[in-house]
Amino acid sequence: MTLMTADAFKDSLRRMSKRVFMFGEEIKDPTDHPVIQPSVNAVAMTYELGHHPDHEALLTAESSLTGKRINRFTHLHQSTDDLVKKVKMLRLLGQCTGCCFQRCVGMDSFNAVDIVSDKMDQALGTNYNLKFREYLKHVQDEDLVVDGCMTDPKGNRALPPGEQADPDLFLHVIDESKEGITIRGAKVHQTGAINSHEILVMPTRSLKETDKDYAVACAIPADVEGIIYVYGRQASDTRKLEAGEIDVGNYRFGGHEAVVIFNDVFVPWERVFMCGEYQFTGEMVETFAAYHRSSYGGCKVGVGDVLIGATKLIATYQGVENASHIKDKLVEMIHLNETLYACGLACSTEGVKTTSGTYLVDMALANICKLNVTRFPYQIASIAQDIAGGLLVTMPSEKDFSHPEIGPLLEKYLVGAESYPTEWRQRILRLIENLTIGLGAVGYLAESMHGAGSPMAQRIMLSRLTDMEHKEGLAATIAGIKEK
Ligand SMILES: Cc1cc2nc3c(=O)[nH]c(=O)nc-3n(C[C@H](O)[C@H](O)[C@H](O)COP(=O)(O)OP(=O)(O)OC[C@H]3O[C@@H](n4cnc5c(N)ncnc54)[C@H](O)[C@@H]3O)c2cc1C
Ligand code: SF4
Known part of the structure; x- marks a missing residue:
């Protein structure tokens, strides 16, 4: 198998035996739990579109390792294309x-x-790349979802791992044997962790020699002994437990994050890709961050398209779509959204081939992309809320709309422009609520701020990657200063 179907993906999750906690209880069958299921559907779409004739060129690629057709989510990029x-x-x-x-x-x-x-x-004579590529062949052949596990809990942010009051606040190696290593710690904010087949652990920050036990990268099956998941709750998540679909806003799809606890987990050597090489931790973090910062120039733009569409619809349902300030605000939303896309494309077309043959995005432009992502979705959301009006946050529940006595009254008084059903207005307002305040705002807003690193991390990278001396030289030359 190299291209799994969406249904086969869901079945593969059901066969796993993860320990998952939510709302203070250990839950059975997380794949079919009503709170988690929309997030399973969202990942399933990455499989479904791979079989769609209009989208397979984007969703699939030829493996550089095996020559087989694989899902692009498991691919090593071989070109700027x-x-x-x-x-x-x-x-x-x-x-x-x-x-x-x-x-x-x-x-x-x-x-x-x-x-x-x-x-x-190349620098140390290790054989990590060979081991990693063998592992990746397995991921490609089985078409697996892998949780990229970087962020540690970090405790006191001012202190490095070894100086924390509790040494486990950063994930670390606690034992090494002939067979492998044992790791202890936790990773937080793990996107899609409960929907993953595998976990790929990486260090969370640049480390010094004194902290080399924390310099670890390795892969483990997501249901291996010692792993515990605690579901991260989101605003309005229990609406998914109510009958009905309108109040959720986006009832079919959603994201999720989880705290992943590693209680002394054994990892065989063939799945260890860094163990003690603290000198390379900074580069691993920065390289991952650059890729993920460029990814936001795609995913957040797609979600932005949905929000812009929803804003245009609510303007129409409320009869204001032709007002000049509404048209102008919609153009502003488009401008902000397409600027993010331009950044995502720019850092990709300016990508470079690395020594492994894998292409890396332009680091500076990827950081610009993410820095804009920390701002523009908030501005887009603000315009959407402006145009939506106050009913966005004061609308009665779906159950009230279907009540025999008050339902017809709500239909009468909460109608917008006469040619549109009140229910359409209700659905679009709930979608805007989802994306700007509720469940979906986790992914569209808070994740835009902190995912792939908080804004300061991008600013630090930009100050490091910019050749300021070159710019000074340009100015000095034009101003006629010969020896600046
Ligand atoms: C929705 C979501 C999904 C995510 N998905 C993943 C994922 O799948 N995998 C993964 O590994 N990670 C993931 N992350 C984690 C993300 O990378 C982190 O949230 C981010 O790096 C910030 O870390 P933090 O949340 O611990 O906040 P902090 O690091 O505590 O940052 C909070 C604030 O403190 C500042 N700060 C932090 N440290 C210092 C310091 N030493 N000195 C001065 N200021 C400081 C920051 O600049 C920021 O303003 C996700 C995060 C979110 C919100
Ligand atoms: S935030 Fe975007 S890039 Fe990151 S996992 Fe979610 S969809 Fe993918």
Whole structure:
């Protein structure tokens, strides 16, 4: 098998035996749990579109490792065209799901680990890249979802791992044997973790020699002994437990995050891709971050398309679509959204071939992309809320609309422009609520801020990647200063 179907993906999750906690209870069958199921549907779309004749060129690629046709989410980028196709694929999926479809963290991790393991091998004579590529062949052949597991809990942010009050606040190696290593710690905010077949662990920050036990990259099956998942709750999540669909806003799709706890988990050596090489931790973090920062120039734009469409519809349902300020605000939304896409494409077309053969995005432009993502979706959401009006946050529940006595009264008083059913207004307002305040705002807003690193991380990278001396030289030359 190299291209799994959406149904086969769901069945493959059902066969796993993960320990998952939610709302204070251990849950059975997470794949079919009503709170988690929309997020399974969103990942399933990454499989479904791979079989769609209009989309297979974007969703699939020829494996550089085996020559087989594989899902692009498991691919090592072999050209700038591959990098561009990735961004386009993510926009398409954002448009089809209106949420975070979770599978990209793993894809971005593969490419980062491939590049950095090759550099380690060249500098230190290790054999990490060979082991990693054998592992990736397995992922490609089985068409697996892999949780890219980077972010540690971090405790006191001012202190490095070894100086924390509790040494487990960063994931670390606690034992090494002939067979493998044992790791302990946790990873937080893990996107799509409960929908994953595998976990790919990476260090969360640049490390010094004193912290080399924390310099670890490795892969483990997601249901291996010692792993516990705790579902991260989202605003309005229990609406998914109510009968009905309108109040959820986007009842078919959604994202999820989880805390993943590693209680002394054993990893065999063939699945270890970094163990103690602290000198390469900074590069692994920066390379992964650059890829994931470029990914946001696709996925957030696709979700932005959905929000812009919803805003135009609500303006129409409320009879204001022809007002000049509404038209202008819609243009502003488009401008902001397409600027993000332009950044995603720019860092991809300016990508470069690395020594492993895998193409890496332009790091500076990828950081610009993400820095804009920390702002523009908030501005787009603000315009959507402006045009939606106050009913966005004061509308009675779906159950009230179907009540025999008050339902008809709500239909009468909450109608907008006369040619549109009140229910259409209700549905679109709930979708805008989902994306700007509720469940979907996790992926569209908070994740835009912190996912792939908080804004300061991008600013630090930009100050490091910019050749300021060159710019000073340009100015000095034009101003006629010979020896600046
Ligand atoms: C929805 C969502 C999905 C995510 N998905 C994933 C995922 O799939 N995999 C993964 O590995 N990670 C994931 N992340 C994690 C993401 O990368 C982190 O949230 C991000 O790196 C910020 O880390 P933090 O949340 O611990 O916040 P903090 O690091 O605590 O940052 C909070 C604030 O403190 C500032 N700050 C932090 N440290 C310092 C310091 N030393 N000095 C001065 N200021 C400091 C920051 O600049 C920021 O303003 C996700 C996050 C979100 C919100
Ligand atoms: S935030 Fe975007 S890039 Fe990251 S996993 Fe979700 S959909 Fe993919």
